[in-house]
Structure formats: C-alpha cells, structure tokens
Amino acid sequence: MSGQRPDSERPLPLSNRTDDNVQGHWLLARLGKRVLRPGGVELTRTLLARADVSGADVLELAPGLGRTAAEIVARHPRSYVGAESDPDAAKVVRGVLGGDRDGHIEVRVTDAADTGLPDASSDVVIGEAMLSMQSDTAKHAIVAEAARVLRPRGRYAIHELALTPDDVAADISADVRQSLARAIKVNARPLTIAEWSQLLTGHGLVVEHVATAPMALLQPRRVIADEGLVGALRFAKNVLTNPDARKRILLMRRTFRRNRERLTAVAIIAYKPA
C-alpha cells in the first residue's frame, strides 16, 4: 500500500515496563511479532471471509499493530474505524493503513466499550484477542457496544482464547487462568466456547458460525505462517539476543504447551437479527 513505512520505522507501543514485567503481547511486539492473537492469521482469514467485509462499514475493536486492519482495508470495505485504547498502537495502525482515503479510514484512541459511533452504523464489528483480557463486566460492556453499533443483519466477529472442553472443571480453569496471568502478565480470563457463545447471545446476537484452531502462538510453524520467514527469523534473533525477553518467552511457551489440551483459539461470527 502506498504511504506505508517499514515496520522498523514505526513507533512501538510505549511502556515503561522492562522486558521481564511488560504485558506479553507488548513484549512480543517489541521483539518484532505483529500477529498477537491465538489462532494466527489463518483463523483471522476464516473470520474475515465469513464476516464479509467488502463494501461494508467496518469497526475493528483493539486493532493492536494493525495486521488485521491491513487485511480488512485490502478487501475494500466502504469504511474502516479502529477503536484502540493504546495511543502508540493507534499510531502504528495509522502508519500501517497509510492515510485516510477521503475520511473513510479512521483510528480512534478510545475504549472499545465506548467507540463514539452512532447506533446501527456498522455492518461488521471485529475484535481479536481483546475480550479474553477483560473482566466479566468489561466483556459485557464491549459486547453491548458491538451490538449497539451494528445494523440489523450486521455481523460481530470475535477471535479469542477459549478453555476446553465446555464442561472443564472450575479448579482446572482457575489453574489455567493463574498460570496464564503469571506468564503473560495479563489477567487473562478466557471462557469456554459455550460461554463465549452465551456472552454474545445474551446481548441479542445469534451465533452463526464457530471455528477453532490450536493455540500455537509461539510454535515455530505458526510463527513462520504468521510473520513470514524473514519476520520469524528476526523474531527468533531478537529472542535469542535478549536474555530477559528470552526468559519470559520461554515461560510463555512452556505455559501454552503445558495447557495445550485446555486451551484453543476460537472464532465466532454472530449476527444481529433484523
């Protein structure tokens, strides 16, 4: 896309935290990773195909570093609005999108629960790897906001971390949540697929499609698929040459591996009834 700057020149989300205590997604970003969601680019593409963004007014909640934003804009939506709470990340997304295309592209620094968009103004709302890190109250507020801004027949597409199976015992899910919190320094609260679906239906949406992918964020094959060979090699070099970051990444990887039977990536598309 014209006007794009190379990744290396873009500002990265600032955090005054060091590599051993920064949130896991910003640590990955510092090390050069751009895809920060559990099911990777492949599950995102399934989501985008199902959500049908071409010609649509699209709202993306928490675009992060703009990888999905670029995929959405490449599919020629009528308009794109990103709602990102981190001002530095929002700047990165604006850089990735490279210009405002006659007011049809906008990235707002705002909470996803309060986008400032009018009622029934979007055909598609997309949010990836952002509900899992919210409290129950915030999850409800964000889903209510998505339902509010959707037009009838509009689609809400989410891509999140899920606990599995649906009847996982409470002590096991508490244990998974605790070890995730220790490793990624985010109070991650993934739900089961049934609970994610209930969250959406509880706000008047109808679940249309559910897809899953292994939670393989840090597995070499997935890193190459998501970042390309050059990006994956750059990420590996950055991890290997930075001892504090390496310790964190190894802990994250061990935690994901240890819990691989308990965690999955899930994409759900729900629509607002007419």
Ligand SMILES: C[S@@+](CC[C@H](N)C(=O)[O-])C[C@H]1O[C@@H](n2cnc3c(N)ncnc32)[C@H](O)[C@@H]1O
């Ligand atoms: C794990 S990253 C995922 C980024 C991107 N969606 C992706 O999948 O690569 C989480 C993102 O959610 C953003 N975020 C977290 N809570 C938010 C909120 N309440 N409103 C808007 N953005 C939020 C963070 O700033 C960050 O960019």
